[in-house]
Structures are given as C-alpha cells and as structure tokens.
Amino acid sequence: MEEHQKRIIKAIKYINHNLDADLSLEKIAEIGMYSPFHFHRIFKLIIGETLQNYIIRKKIEKSAFYLAVKKDRDIKDIYLDLGFTSHSVFSKTFRKFYGVAPSVFRNNAPETFHKILMTESKNGQKDVVFSPYIWQIENLLNWTKMNLKIEVKQLPEMNLAAVMSLGIASVETSYHVLIEWAEKKKLYPAGNVKMISVYHDSFKVTPPDKVRIHACMLLDERLEKQEGVVFPETIDPGKFIVGSGEVTLQDFEQCWVSLFLWMNERGYTMRKTFPFEIYHSNFKEHPEGKMIVDFCIPIH
Structure with a gap:
C-alpha cells in the first residue's frame, strides 16, 4: 500500500510542477511506474477525475494565480506557456472553471488571492494536498481485502x-x-x-x-x-x-x-x-x- 501511495503522489507532483512540459498519459504513467493501460484507470478512481481533466484544471488554476499576481504579464504569454494554443481556447476553458473571462478575473482578483495560495504551498502544508488521495488508496485496498x-x-x-x-x-x-x-x-x-x-x-x-x-x-x-x-x-x-x-x-x-x-x-x-x-x-x-x-x- 505504501508503494502505491508513493507512486501516485510522485505522478501528481510531477504534473503539478511541470504543467508546461510533456504531460501525455505515457509520460505520467512512466513517472508513476505503471503501464498506461493500468494507470489511467487507477488515476481516475483515486483522484476522482480523468488524467486529462486533472491536468487542464491544474493549468487553469496556475493561470489564475499568474493573472492575479503578475498583473503586468501579458495574458497571451501566460496561456502559451501553459500549452493553450489560442486565446479563444484558453478563454473558453477558463470560463468553465471561474465563470468569467481571464481579463475580468484579473481586474477583480482580490489582494488575498496571492496570500491564500502561498499559505497552501508552504512546506508544512504540502502533505495536506495529497491526504485525500492517500485515503483513497488505503480505502480501495481495504475494500479489496474485504470483497475480493x-x-x-x-x-x-x-x-x-x-x-x-x-x-x-x-x-x-x-x-x-x-x-x-x-x-x-x-x-x-x-x-x-x-x-x-x-x-x-x-x-x-x-x-x-x-x-x-x-x-x-x-x-x-x-x-x-x-x-x-x-x-x-x-x-x-x-x-x-x-x-x-x-x-x-x-x-x-x-x-x-x-x-x-x-x-x-x-x-x-x-x-x-x-x-x-x-x-x-x-x-x-x-x-x-x-x-x-x-x-x-x-x-x-
């Protein structure tokens, strides 16, 4: 069980820290030391969403951070760095998560947005991000022992x-x-x-x-x-x-x-x-x- 926790968390950390890199299923499965066939099913069950949905969500969250904190940075530079091919694709995806256009979000982002994100990223707080996934793995393996x-x-x-x-x-x-x-x-x-x-x-x-x-x-x-x-x-x-x-x-x-x-x-x-x-x-x-x-x- 501990080995699976390490693998899944390693894969999640790689995604979170490399949102501008190659995030194909094959690459992430390799990082987690699973075959692609197994990894996509394991990831969805444990994380609660598909790998692709998770990656898109993390990219949009990171773009929101940049929009709020780096107000002098061009929006085009932000979405290109995160792998979005055009402003229309980025804007449409952003609206799904935040309900407003990126420019509107930037103009109305509260001053506390930066402080909240920084608090969540402190070294002492990082494990909190992964605790729900660890619980899912433990719960799954315990369920397996009882039912199969x-x-x-x-x-x-x-x-x-x-x-x-x-x-x-x-x-x-x-x-x-x-x-x-x-x-x-x-x-x-x-x-x-x-x-x-x-x-x-x-x-x-x-x-x-x-x-x-x-x-x-x-x-x-x-x-x-x-x-x-x-x-x-x-x-x-x-x-x-x-x-x-x-x-x-x-x-x-x-x-x-x-x-x-x-x-x-x-x-x-x-x-x-x-x-x-x-x-x-x-x-x-x-x-x-x-x-x-x-x-x-x-x-x-």
Missing part, C-alpha cells in the same frame, strides 16, 4: 460462443441475442451455464460507445463455424490473476483497478491478450443486485 479473493491461477482453454457488442450500453442486448441462439440449440438453460464478457478494446484509446465487448457463453465443445451473428471464440490456456467476489455492477470498475494495483504490487505484467469477466450468478436474481464474478487478467 485474489489468486494467481492456471486456467484451461475455454471454447466460447460470442456476439460482438459495440459499447457498454449494447452488452445486454448482445446477451439476449446469444441466449435466444442457445435456447434454440438447447444449450440454455442447461446445467451451470457460464456467461463471459471479453474486452477487446481499451477504454483508454476507444470511446465508450465504440469499445468492443464480446458477450460470450462457455461451451463444452468448440463451435465449428459462425451461425448468424454468433461466432466461435477461444480463450487460450495460461496464467491469470483471478479476483473473485460477490459485487454489484457499480463495483466493477473498483474491482478492475484493485486487480491492477495488486498485479503491480507483486511485479506481474499483463500478457498481450484480452481481460475478461466470468459470471457465476445473475444480479437480477439477487435482492441487492449482487452477482458472483471472476475478474481475470492474463499475465506472464
């Missing part, structure tokens, strides 16, 4: 019937199509049927409504060919981090981030294949909307 059983397992080959979904909102519809197909084949309901969601895109680079998620059903035998929109898919055997627990749909993001933290903490790296979820029960049949799920990350 995490193991490294060797999983066998899995033969699946799959229907592709574009975006989270379409997953339920894809499962309905899959179940209708399985009912006609007399594969559903039959025994302990397992449903599996396989993630073929990263939310880091693909818009939520374009992310490819395969709604799948575990089969006893391989599906030989595509039947309509239902096609065969195989999960190769290998080593996986498996986090198992009874959770609600709202807990899923927290579960995935917990597993990434656990993986990094123990020095594992993710294989270049797809993470997936195995569902052992239906949340619609539980009074509290909970379901038993295995969250699986392929590792070396």
Whole structure:
C-alpha cells in the first residue's frame, strides 16, 4: 500500500510542477511506474477525475494565480506557456472553471488571492494536498481485502460462443441475442451455464460507445463455424490473476483497478491478450443486485 501511495503522489507532483512540459498519459504513467493501460484507470478512481481533466484544471488554476499576481504579464504569454494554443481556447476553458473571462478575473482578483495560495504551498502544508488521495488508496485496498479473493491461477482453454457488442450500453442486448441462439440449440438453460464478457478494446484509446465487448457463453465443445451473428471464440490456456467476489455492477470498475494495483504490487505484467469477466450468478436474481464474478487478467 505504501508503494502505491508513493507512486501516485510522485505522478501528481510531477504534473503539478511541470504543467508546461510533456504531460501525455505515457509520460505520467512512466513517472508513476505503471503501464498506461493500468494507470489511467487507477488515476481516475483515486483522484476522482480523468488524467486529462486533472491536468487542464491544474493549468487553469496556475493561470489564475499568474493573472492575479503578475498583473503586468501579458495574458497571451501566460496561456502559451501553459500549452493553450489560442486565446479563444484558453478563454473558453477558463470560463468553465471561474465563470468569467481571464481579463475580468484579473481586474477583480482580490489582494488575498496571492496570500491564500502561498499559505497552501508552504512546506508544512504540502502533505495536506495529497491526504485525500492517500485515503483513497488505503480505502480501495481495504475494500479489496474485504470483497475480493485474489489468486494467481492456471486456467484451461475455454471454447466460447460470442456476439460482438459495440459499447457498454449494447452488452445486454448482445446477451439476449446469444441466449435466444442457445435456447434454440438447447444449450440454455442447461446445467451451470457460464456467461463471459471479453474486452477487446481499451477504454483508454476507444470511446465508450465504440469499445468492443464480446458477450460470450462457455461451451463444452468448440463451435465449428459462425451461425448468424454468433461466432466461435477461444480463450487460450495460461496464467491469470483471478479476483473473485460477490459485487454489484457499480463495483466493477473498483474491482478492475484493485486487480491492477495488486498485479503491480507483486511485479506481474499483463500478457498481450484480452481481460475478461466470468459470471457465476445473475444480479437480477439477487435482492441487492449482487452477482458472483471472476475478474481475470492474463499475465506472464
């Protein structure tokens, strides 16, 4: 836990002190010693906003400081130094945070603005800025211990019937199509049927409504060919981090981030294949909307 606190705080400090430098996801993830895929999810959960939103907010806050304290400095010099490409982009973004144009803010900034910011930046006060993030990490890891059983397992080959979904909102519809197909084949309901969601895109680079998620059903035998929109898919055997627990749909993001933290903490790296979820029960049949799920990350 202490190691994750150090990594996240190191990344935040780098951002805060280098707002005019390269602040790409890849660079910040490197500073925090995470892979970009893991870091963007961890950052959002712990900080409460995306990396990009955080960077923009910090740039605008710094510009407000300069507008209030360095009144003789040209506004253009301020926004160019902070990476804004034009006055219109800077002004529009500034208005979102402060409700007025930069020039109006500068004319009305109180004399106490400078003193307040300086007080917050004293050496004895710096840790206060990071305490909410440390609490978030502690809270997340404690939640993980209480709600997930995490193991490294060797999983066998899995033969699946799959229907592709574009975006989270379409997953339920894809499962309905899959179940209708399985009912006609007399594969559903039959025994302990397992449903599996396989993630073929990263939310880091693909818009939520374009992310490819395969709604799948575990089969006893391989599906030989595509039947309509239902096609065969195989999960190769290998080593996986498996986090198992009874959770609600709202807990899923927290579960995935917990597993990434656990993986990094123990020095594992993710294989270049797809993470997936195995569902052992239906949340619609539980009074509290909970379901038993295995969250699986392929590792070396």
